Amino acid sequence: MVGIVVVSHSSALVAGLKELVAQMAPQMEQIAFVGGIDDPENPIGTDPMQVMEAINTVADRDGVLVLMDLGSALLSAETALDFLDPEVKKRVRLSPGPVIEGTLSAAVQASLGADLEAVAREAENALQMKRSQLGYEAAPLFTQADNITLSGLELRLDISNPNGLHARPAARLVSCAGSFQAHISLEKDGRVVDAKSINQVATLGVRNGETVLFRFEGEDAEAAREAVCRLHADSFGEPLAAATPAAFSLPLPVSARREGTLCGIPVSEGIAIGPAALPDIRVAEVEKAFCEDVDAEIERFEKCLLLAVEECEQLEHNAEQELGSEEAEIFTFHRLLLQDIETIEATRSLIADKRYTAEYAWKTVTDEVAADYRNIDDEYLRARAADVVDIQRAVLKQLSDIFIPSFEFEEPVILIVHDLSPSEVAGLPKENILGLCLAAGGPTSHAAIIAGSRGIPTVTGIMEALSMVRDGQTIILDCGSGCLYPRPAPGTLAEYDAKKKELEQKRQQLKEQSHGPAITKDGIEVRIAANIAGTTDLSLVQEYDAQGIGLFRTEFLFLDRNSAPDEEEQYRIYQTVGRGMQGRPVIIRTLDIGGDKPVPYLHSEKEGNPFLGLRGIRFTLANRELFLCQLRAILRASFETGIQIMFPMIGAVRELQEAVDLLEQAKQQLREKRLPCNENIPVGIMIEVPSAVAVADQLAPMVDFFSIGTNDLSQYVMAAERGNPRVASLPDPLHPAVLRMVKKTVEAGRLCDVHVGMCGALAGISKAAPLLVGLGLDELSMNAPMIPGQKAAVRDVDSSDAGKIAEQALAMTSADEVRKLLGMDQT
Numbered sequence: 001m002v003g004i005v006v007v008s009h010s011s012a013l014v015a016g017l018k019e020l021v022a023q024m025a026p027q028m029e030q031i032a033f034v035g036g037i038d039d040p041e042n043p044i045g046t047d048p049m050q051v052m053e054a055i056n057t058v059a060d061r062d063g064v065l066v067l068m069d070l071g072s073a074l075l076s077a078e079t080a081l082d083f084l085d086p087e088v089k090k091r092v093r094l095s096p097g098p099v100i101e102g103t104l105s106a107a108v109q110a111s112l113g114a115d116l117e118a119v120a121r122e123a124e125n126a127l128q129m130k131r132s133q134l135g136y137e138a139a140p141l142f143t144q145a146d147n148i149t150l151s152g153l154e155l156r157l158d159i160s161n162p163n164g165l166h167a168r169p170a171a172r173l174v175s176c177a178g179s180f181q182a183h184i185s186l187e188k189d190g191r192v193v194d195a196k197s198i199n200q201v202a203t204l205g206v207r208n209g210e211t212v213l214f215r216f217e218g219e220d221a222e223a224a225r226e227a228v229c230r231l232h233a234d235s236f237g238e239p240l241a242a243a244t245p246a247a248f249s250l251p252l253p254v255s256a257r258r259e260g261t262l263c264g265i266p267v268s269e270g271i272a273i274g275p276a277a278l279p280d281i282r283v284a285e286v287e288k289a290f291c292e293d294v295d296a297e298i299e300r301f302e303k304c305l306l307l308a309v310e311e312c313e314q315l316e317h318n319a320e321q322e323l324g325s326e327e328a329e330i331f332t333f334h335r336l337l338l339q340d341i342e343t344i345e346a347t348r349s350l351i352a353d354k355r356y357t358a359e360y361a362w363k364t365v366t367d368e369v370a371a372d373y374r375n376i377d378d379e380y381l382r383a384r385a386a387d388v389v390d391i392q393r394a395v396l397k398q399l400s401d402i403f404i405p406s407f408e409f410e411e412p413v414i415l416i417v418h419d420l421s422p423s424e425v426a427g428l429p430k431e432n433i434l435g436l437c438l439a440a441g442g443p444t445s446h447a448a449i450i451a452g453s454r455g456i457p458t459v460t461g462i463m464e465a466l467s468m469v470r471d472g473q474t475i476i477l478d479c480g481s482g483c484l485y486p487r488p489a490p491g492t493l494a495e496y497d498a499k500k501k502e503l504e505q506k507r508q509q510l511k512e513q514s515h516g517p518a519i520t521k522d523g524i525e526v527r528i529a530a531n532i533a534g535t536t537d538l539s540l541v542q543e544y545d546a547q548g549i550g551l552f553r554t555e556f557l558f559l560d561r562n563s564a565p566d567e568e569e570q571y572r573i574y575q576t577v578g579r580g581m582q583g584r585p586v587i588i589r590t591l592d593i594g595g596d597k598p599v600p601y602l603h604s605e606k607e608g609n610p611f612l613g614l615r616g617i618r619f620t621l622a623n624r625e626l627f628l629c630q631l632r633a634i635l636r637a638s639f640e641t642g643i644q645i646m647f648p649m650i651g652a653v654r655e656l657q658e659a660v661d662l663l664e665q666a667k668q669q670l671r672e673k674r675l676p677c678n679e680n681i682p683v684g685i686m687i688e689v690p691s692a693v694a695v696a697d698q699l700a701p702m703v704d705f706f707s708i709g710t711n712d713l714s715q716y717v718m719a720a721e722r723g724n725p726r727v728a729s730l731p732d733p734l735h736p737a738v739l740r741m742v743k744k745t746v747e748a749g750r751l752c753d754v755h756v757g758m759c760g761a762l763a764g765i766s767k768a769a770p771l772l773v774g775l776g777l778d779e780l781s782m783n784a785p786m787i788p789g790q791k792a793a794v795r796d797v798d799s800s801d802a803g804k805i806a807e808q809a810l811a812m813t814s815a816d817e818v819r820k821l822l823g824m825d826q827t
């Protein structure tokens, strides 16, 4: 804590001041008072040695501020400095502030833990409040820059940001204002708005070269004014050189940019040619409706608003981690829109006064806010209406269980959107979606996984597409290479037209030959299974004749809703899948949430490193009732079906033992209720954490099968987050480090007669078939549309050649070498 020494000619004066400090800053301990001198005859005066001693009693590494009354007090204090230890002296500041007001202000500030700089400033400016209250012009606190004039607790600023106070600087200003108690207003052309409301600040439409007047009222008004002044000096965090609002753009993605193309990360194969659609994502019609219980409705609104804020914070956090702070600011802006007190109050009032439902009240208020943005005479700010629509949608999604925006198009289009939720991708009208370009996210994001499993040609990570492609423009999306041609030349269009036809013919051929098992030339069968996320995938699974379901990602049943599905609902879904597969194996993986799959209503605490946090089995072991409910549902559905059970993210024997014990407990609960199940349901685990590979020999005797999750195994082995475009080339499943882990797992499985499959993205890559067979995998599970290609590739393999290829790959030093070995460097 900063120490304070008060020096006065009068002992009576310092005694009184001591009393005041004790009242106003009771926590202030490091304060010493020096009043008068030791001379009964002539007590008025100051003594340098007493001042020096006082400084030493309160000095520590945070420094000391000395306040003095007048004349010789100043001289004594200066003399005292000469007697101090040089180390102490360095940290002592003599204040020109008024002794009474200055001491009180400094004491309050120091007791709050402020540093010497801030405490000294408080003392110096201690008269400002009194001056402004008495109508005196404030003494200038800051160096008077050309564009800054100060008056009382006002601040007149010229805005020199190229695009005025648009979204980003407005967000910075609102965040700054929000950190003070003071009421801060902002005036332009006679319109006064609250500086803590993002909507009000942004719709004020302050442009480059305009002057605004800030007013500060309340306890920490001084500090707030100073903070705003600093923010202004820092151009509200925006580089002034920027001629246009800096786009929230993604850094150059993995694949090299080819001339005339925008490149991203391929998710699923295919070529799409057609008009681009950049839909203004509108919310479904919200009917005017009334509520019964106003208090309950307001509570529901507040709860859902909070969930939307949390979701937004998660996006902000992810964007910060993956793309950097500039990109994360789009979500900061969204968060501030969600937290805008005016909007919240207006919604609450509509619910309370008109008894509107939360949905209708929120929609009504945010429609008006969006309209305000649309009316601004500034192109950039007008476009922010889309951000209001985004947050409108975010809250409506929380309020309503089945809220899915409609993507209805009159003709087939290539859809370009920032991001979609899994349920939105699941609901896309496939007949009218030629291709999908997701500006954000990585290839293993939820949306990407669903798009791939639905056979929609998809590319992720092309942020520029949002600004460089116009609605209706004919574009090419080459999902094999991950490239988008925003303005293809006629020659390129013709070339891609031919390529597309060729690809479709080849696919059709493969599909026709796909029926039946995949057996290598020398008679080894590799089970080719499908990955699914729900019952809607079943038709594709049957169309492509999967030999089973190798991975049912059940977490998708828990996403995009407000509460977990109960046992009955889960049971019906698992039973539909089990029966639909007519006795073929169906591996149901228990809930794998966390990481990039947060479920806001289940995950209450935010984690710094969610991929290394309470994810998969760790989460379910910590939430036993939820886990037991799912286990019972799976067990019930296993009766007379081929359902098997798989635990995700197992990293240790103890975790598996606990999961198995709970499975036994779930069986017992069913026995007590006389509900049938397959008592001998096969149990397996995902191998996706390096520690599981290390102890695979200990895990193998406890299970019936292993399934290697290369998506996670690669990220954990390479210590590079999957889905983070900045390190997208690192978590490569073809890296020999990952392949050696696969090998070790297969060996451990073999010794215990454990079936070893693979369900990560590597399993579906047909050019890798010889390597995968050579590594000894019994099963490959993939998105259904990849099945025909992989079956054909496996049928073309001879296992002894494959063994040699695997050996070579394991001895290589990089994924690129392995790619070359497999002929994957040629397109």
Ligand code: PEP
Pocket: 444, 551, 553, 592, 688, 708, 709, 710, 711, 712, 713, 759, 760, 761
């Ligand atoms: C994996 O990690 O490879 C896997 C298949 O699981 P998910 O992608 O669902 O994490």
Ligand code: MG
Pocket: 688, 709, 711, 712
């Ligand atoms: Mg995984």
